[in-house]
Every structure is written in structure tokens, then in C-alpha cells.
Amino acid sequence: MASEVVEIEGHIIDSLILAKVMDVILGAGADYRVLDVEIGKSNVDTSRARIEVIADTEDALASLLVELQVHGANRAHMGEAELVGADADGVLPPGFYATTNLPTRVRLGGRWLEVENPEMDCALVVRSVDRAAPSRESAAEDGPGWRVRTVPMHRVRAGDLVVVGSDGVRVEAPERPRGATPFEFMTSEVSSEKPKGLLVYDVSRRIRRAKAAGGRVLAVCGPAVIHTGAGPDVARLVREGWVDVLFAGNGFATHDVEANVMGTSLGVSVREGVLAEGGHSNHLRVINEVRRYGSIAAAVDAGYIDGGVMYECVRRGVPFVLGGSVRDDGPLPDVYTDVVEAADAMRYLLQGVTVALMLASTLHAIATGNLLPSGVETYCVDINQAVVTKLADRGSHQALGIVTDVGLFARELSADLGQAP
Amino acid sequence: MAVEPLGWGRRLLMCPPEHFDVLYEINSWMHREVRVDPDAARAQWDGLVTVLKEVGAEVELMASVPGLPDLVFTANAGIVNGAQFIPARFRHPERQGETPYDVAWFTQHGSSVDYLPEGVSHEGAGDALPFGDVLVSGYRFRSDAASHAYLSRLTGAAVRSVELADERLYHLDLTFCPLDRRRAMVAPMGWDAYGRRVIEALVPEALVLEDDDALAFCANSVVVGTTVVMPSCPPRVGRRLEAWGFEVAVAPVPEFLKAGGGCRCLTLALDVTLGPCPPSGA
Numbered sequence: 001m002a003s004e005v006v007e008i009e010g011h012i013i014d015s016l017i018l019a020k021v022m023d024v025i026l027g028a029g030a031d032y033r034v035l036d037v038e039i040g041k042s043n044v045d046t047s048r049a050r051i052e053v054i055a056d057t058e059d060a061l062a063s064l065l066v067e068l069q070v071h072g073a074n075r076a077h078m079g080e081a082e083l084v085g086a087d088a089d090g091v092l093p094p095g096f097y098a099t100t101n102l103p104t105r106v107r108l109g110g111r112w113l114e115v116e117n118p119e120m121d122c123a124l125v126v127r128s129v130d131r132a133a134p135s136r137e138s139a140a141e142d143g144p145g146w147r148v149r150t151v152p153m154h155r156v157r158a159g160d161l162v163v164v165g166s167d168g169v170r171v172e173a174p175e176r177p178r179g180a181t182p183f184e185f186m187t188s189e190v191s192s193e194k195p196k197g198l199l200v201y202d203v204s205r206r207i208r209r210a211k212a213a214g215g216r217v218l219a220v221c222g223p224a225v226i227h228t229g230a231g232p233d234v235a236r237l238v239r240e241g242w243v244d245v246l247f248a249g250n251g252f253a254t255h256d257v258e259a260n261v262m263g264t265s266l267g268v269s270v271r272e273g274v275l276a277e278g279g280h281s282n283h284l285r286v287i288n289e290v291r292r293y294g295s296i297a298a299a300v301d302a303g304y305i306d307g308g309v310m311y312e313c314v315r316r317g318v319p320f321v322l323g324g325s326v327r328d329d330g331p332l333p334d335v336y337t338d339v340v341e342a343a344d345a346m347r348y349l350l351q352g353v354t355v356a357l358m359l360a361s362t363l364h365a366i367a368t369g370n371l372l373p374s375g376v377e378t379y380c381v382d383i384n385q386a387v388v389t390k391l392a393d394r395g396s397h398q399a400l401g402i403v404t405d406v407g408l409f410a411r412e413l414s415a416d417l418g419q420a421p
Numbered sequence: 422m423a424v425e426p427l428g429w430g431r432r433l434l435m436c437p438p439e440h441f442d443v444l445y446e447i448n449s450w451m452h453r454e455v456r457v458d459p460d461a462a463r464a465q466w467d468g469l470v471t472v473l474k475e476v477g478a479e480v481e482l483m484a485s486v487p488g489l490p491d492l493v494f495t496a497n498a499g500i501v502n503g504a505q506f507i508p509a510r511f512r513h514p515e516r517q518g519e520t521p522y523d524v525a526w527f528t529q530h531g532s533s534v535d536y537l538p539e540g541v542s543h544e545g546a547g548d549a550l551p552f553g554d555v556l557v558s559g560y561r562f563r564s565d566a567a568s569h570a571y572l573s574r575l576t577g578a579a580v581r582s583v584e585l586a587d588e589r590l591y592h593l594d595l596t597f598c599p600l601d602r603r604r605a606m607v608a609p610m611g612w613d614a615y616g617r618r619v620i621e622a623l624v625p626e627a628l629v630l631e632d633d634d635a636l637a638f639c640a641n642s643v644v645v646g647t648t649v650v651m652p653s654c655p656p657r658v659g660r661r662l663e664a665w666g667f668e669v670a671v672a673p674v675p676e677f678l679k680a681g682g683g684c685r686c687l688t689l690a691l692d693v694t695l696g697p698c699p700p701s702g703a
Contacts, residue, residue: 009567009570010580011573011579011580011582014579014581014619015580015581015615017582019615044573044577046570046573071566071584072569072570072582
């Protein structure tokens with residue numbers, strides 16, 4: 001879907017131009033939404049309308065806009081983006097444009113440049129393709145030779161050209177699926193009533209399709225994945241190649257290792273569900289041993305860890321980011337204790353991700369949601385409906401929730417996906 | 422109903438065809454291999470001036486300029502609104518050189534000049550004719566619809582936009598000829614469906630031209646009081662005009678038809694006042 005707001009002014013009511021413009025849009029197989037109309041009070045006053053034109057493709061939109069221009073309907077925002085150099089490392093110029101996670105374009109040198117990596121709550125930085133010394137003048141003159149990326153505040157460097165204000169910035173409205181889309185089954189966004197088997201089947205179909213299209217699948221896991229006994233199922237998904245990137249925290253990785261080394265998760269026997277003797281310190285001992293090896297990978301190589309999600313990640317070379325928190329025990333040596341570094345590591349690994357599975361994780365799911373472009377299909381599986389709602393409230397509107405026990409979900413998903421793609 | 426003559430059309434600006442020729446092709450009538458006979462052109466133009474003066478028009482002249490063959494078509498110079506002149510913004514570079522001469526003439530004759538913004542095209546009275554309380558303006562081939570809002574803002578007139586649909590009738594004044602306060606000659610073949618409805622709602626009594634009449638430039642006539650000066654007049658049209666109380670004078674201009682222009686194109690009314698009209702009869 002591509003859309004553009006056009007403005008039309010004149011005696012457009014009496015001249016039937018407004019009606020004609022709407023006809024032209026519909027005749028081209030596109031759609032429109034009238035944003036506002038000001039009708040002149042007297043015969044002499046002109047009227048003005050703003051209309052959002054929605055076409056299937058950018059090309060269709062472009063040719064429709066040319067046709068509309070004949071009738072006096074022009075793009076509402078033709079202005080160029082304003083660029084201001086950052087005056088210090090890690091500090092954005094006042095009035096910087098704050099991003100959404102939606103597809104975004106920036107107008108420079110008379111052309112719309114696509115923002116390469118949409119991410120919410122960042123700034124837009126314009127850089128030369130050939131990394132020549134940037135200057136505001138050359139960026140404006142030579143739009144096609146420039147690229148626009150989102151950059152988090154701490155990564156901006158003095159002199160970076162930052163987009164200021166909202167002129168010349170176009171954000172594409174979230175695509176509303178029409179008709180029979182893969183999302184149709186979950187149009188209620190958070191579904192607890194629908195048959196889980198059907199939901200799982202649809203998610204697995206989406207994953208197959210994404211993998212077939214060369215996309216990558218991200219799993220974000222909370223400790224409940226291990227507590228509920230879903231560890232082996234998620235491990236199988238990794239082993240069979242269905243998961244390409246893993247994000248989690250110290251807790252998940254610790255309990256995954258604990259479950260495989262000691263047979264408990266937070267001291268509770270994963271098999272019997274009863275508190276093992278002395279089990280409350282099991283996770284500390286596991287962390288301590290992994291710290292002795294120096295890393296999870298070293299502990300796997302040494303044979304200390306012989307199964308589980310982290311083991312499969314190491315074996316298969318699936319990259320993972322473990323983000324730390326102030327409540328962490330240990331932590332494991334692989335845990336990023338600098339949250340800014342953790343977020344940067346996650347950003348790096350998100351390239352090419354087209355499907356995200358948030359499995360029983362509140363904090364890491366939200367953290368990941370903040371980094372994801374809106375186009376990534378996100379499934380949030382949690383027994384707690386509030387997690388799903390919270391994710392959407394924070395701007396990850398693409399997240400579709402499945403309220404269910406993650407143990408059941410992971411088992412059915414891994415059974416349905418089965419062998420390697 | 423008796424003729425209620427238009428309040429304009431008795432003072433006309435014209436430009437002698439000393440440098441008139443077909444040197445380029447910017448409409449479907451122009452063919453460079455069909456050259457103009459300068460003597461014939463001059464004779465036809467003189468004939469038109471004579472007829473116009475005979476029927477009561479006052480003719481003002483501007484000098485012709487070498488290299489600007491279409492300067493003779495003064496209708497396209499711009500929009501006249503009392504002492505205000507809004508020069509055309511020609512679509513084709515071939516004609517853009519005319520504007521400084523048009524502006525100079527109007528400045529010398531005491532007009533104040535207001536400009537349409539750059540980037541929109543509008544070809545003057547060729548694409549804008551007053552009717553009733555509004556200014557009817559054509560768009561598509563030579564003028565942009567976007568220019569109409571500016572035109573309205575600059576003149577204070579309500580502008581009724583009509584999309585032209587036939588490339589051969591590339592200016593409004595080839596499709597529409599106001600005759601008096603209630604009547605007009607109209608060539609619906611030149612408009613899209615919306616434009617037809619706009620004119621239908623606007624003109625109480627229309628003389629609808631057949632396609633052949635329209636393509637013979639019947640609508641490109643000059644109305645001086647109760648006289649219609651036409652490049653040609655099919656009997657059916659003449660009878661209707663006379664039944665309404667008009668007199669018809671034919672001033673053939675075939676040399677100018679080679680460039681896509683008729684009688685109206687060769688004149689620009691200088692006595693037009695736009696804007697919210699006083700109540701009729703005032």
C-alpha cells in the first residue's frame with residue numbers, strides 16, 4: 001500500500017472538480033479518504049480539500065498523482081527535510097524528528113529517500129553513500145547519493161546531519177489487511193477464545209513462508225519457557241533451523257542451562273515439578289560454573305552443557321543476545337551488562353528478521369518491540385493478556401497476541417514445523 | 422427574451438500580423454509545411470478590424486515583434502480586470518517570449534500588473550471568459566487547474582473550472598462564447614462530462630454547436646453589443662442567433678486558422694471587470 005495526501009483548492013465544489021478527483025481515484029482502482037474540506041462561505045470564496053490517496057503500489061500512486069495534478073490536486077507536503085548538524089556526540093539537535101517504527105521517507109533534493117531501518121524513538125541521520133564529508137548543501141542538492149538511517153540518540157556523532165521538524169518526512173500508515181490475509185484469524189488482536197490448534201497452525205505457516213522468502217525468524221524467550229517445560233521444544237526449533245536469532249535475559253539462559261545440567265528450573269524439577277533438595281541455589285552454581293569456563297560456548301565445547309536452547313544455539317551458530325538487568329544473579333559471562341550495548345547488539349542482529357516470536361517474555365518482548373520495524377510480523381505468546389496489550393500500547397501495533405500457555409504453544413509449534421526447512 | 426448585452430467587449434486589443442507565421446507546432450492545427458500567406462493574412466486581419474470598428478468596437482493596437490509569430494493572438498496575453506492585468510504563464514516556451522511585450526503594453530497604458538506564481542500555466546482570456554457572475558476557465562492542454570485558485574485570489578472573481586477534453590479545441594475560447602447575460606454558444610464536444618454539467622448549470626440558454634461547427638471555430642467569435650463577429654457561420658447557427666436578436670457579421674480569417682486561431686483569439690477585451698458582480702440591472 002502506498003499513500004499520499006493531496007490538496008486541492010479553488011471553486012472545486014461548483015466546478016465538480018472534487019467529485020471528479022474522487023472519480024479519477026476510484027477509476028484508477030485506488031481509494032481515498034477525505035481528511036478535511038473547507039467550503040467557501042460565499043460564491044467568491046474558494047474551497048479547499050485534503051484527500052489521502054491510497055493505491056496498491058508506489059508506481060500506481062505515482063501515476064495517479066500525475067493524473068490528479070491535472071485537476072489541480074497537488075501533494076500536500078512537497079517541502080524538503082530540514083537538516084541540522086549534531087553539535088556533540090550523543091546529543092541530537094533541538095527539534096529533531098523522533099521516529100516511529102513505520103516505513104518512513106525523507107524528501108531530499110526533490111526525491112523521497114526510504115529510511116533504511118525503521119525503528120521507533122530514534123532520530124533520522126542523512127549520510128553520503130560514499131561517505132564523503134557531509135554538508136547540508138550537498139545533501140540537499142544531491143539527494144540520490146544519500147541514505148537515511150534511524151540512529152538512536154547515543155549513536156549520533158557530532159556533525160551528523162539530523163532531520164529536524166517534520167517537513168519533508170512522510171510516514172506510511174500501517175497497512176490494514178484486507179480480505180483473506182494471514183492475519184485475518186487474529187483480527188481481534190488478542191485472542192484467547194479461538195482454537196489454539198488453528199492459531200499454531202497459522203503461525204507455523206507464516207514461519208514457513210517467511211523462511212521460504214529468505215527471511216529470518218527471531219525468538220524472544222522469557223524464563224517461563226523453561227519453567228513450563230517448553231525448553232526442549234524451543235531447542236528443537238533451534239536445532240531444526242526454524243530460529244535464526246535469539247534474544248533473552250540472564251534468567252532464561254541460566255534456567256535453560258540449569259534444566260539441562262541439574263534437571264531443575266529455579267530449583268524445581270522440570271520433570272516432576274517438585275522442589276529439589278538444595279535446589280534454590282542450583283542456578284547460582286550453574287552460573288558459577290559457566291563463569292569458570294568463560295562463556296556459554298566454552299561450557300558447551302567442554303561438555304558441561306549438553307542440551308537445551310543455548311546448547312543448540314551454540315551448536316548451530318545461531319546468534320543470541322542476553323540483555324542484563326539489575327536483578328541478575330551472576331550474571332552469565334555472555335550477558336551484556338551495558339544496556340546500551342545490548343540494544344545495539346540486538347539492532348545489529350535484527351537485519352533481515354521478518355517474523356518475531358515473543359515467548360512468555362514481558363521485558364525483553366517490549367525491548368525488542370521497540371527496535372522492530374512495523375513490517376515485522378510479531379506473535380506474542382503469553383498466558384497473561386496484559387503483556388500483549390502492553391506491547392501494543394508501546395507502539396508495536398503489529399504485534400498479534402495469542403493468550404495461551406507457552407508450554408503448549410511451543411510443543412504444538414515444534415511438532416507442526418517438524419523437520420528442518 | 423431580448424438581448425441583454427454583455428458589459429464588456431467594446432474595447433479590444435489587437436496586434437497586426439506583420440510577423441505572423443507558422444514557425445512551430447504547438448497545437449494540432451499547426452503544420453510547419455503549411456506556411457502563411459502574409460499578404461492574405463494582413464488582408465484578413467484588416468478586414469476583421471474594419472468589421473469590428475463598424476459594429477462599434479474600439480480597437481487598440483500593440484506592435485508586432487519579429488520572432489513572436491503568435492503575438493497576433495492577443496487573447497492569450499493575460500486576464501484583464503479593470504485596471505488590473507494578470508499576464509499569462511504560457512505552457513510552451515515558444516510563446517513565453519510574448520509576455521514581456523504584453524506586460525510592457527499594459528504598464529504603459531496604466532494597468533497594475535499581478536503575476537500568477539511560477540510553475541502554473543494559464544493562457545489568459547483564451548482560457549478564461551466571464552459569464553454571469555463568474556469567470557469560466559478551462560484547463561488541461563494549456564492552463565493548469567491549480568492556476569484557477571490563484572486567479573480567483575488575484576481577481577476576487579469566482580472561477581468555474583472546466584476540463585477541456587479535445588486536443589483540437591485546446592483553449593476554452595474555442596468551445597465557449599458568452600453572447601449576453603443569459604446566453605452562450607457552447608461546444609460540449611470540447612469538455613468532459615463534469616465540464617458539461619458545470620456549463621449546463623451556469624448557462625440558462627445555450628446555443629449548442631455541432632461538432633463540425635465547433636471545429637470550424639464558430640465559438641471563437643467576438644461579441645460586440647448585439648453583433649456576433651464570426652470566422653464563419655453555418656445557417657443553423659445564424660438563424661438561431663438572429664432569432665435571439667443578434668446580428669451576425671462574418672470576418673473570414675483562414676490564414677489564422679492555420680495556426681489554430683479565429684476571430685476571438687485575435688482580440689483581447691480591455692473593458693472587462695471581474696469580481697463579485699453588482700446585481701443585474703445595476
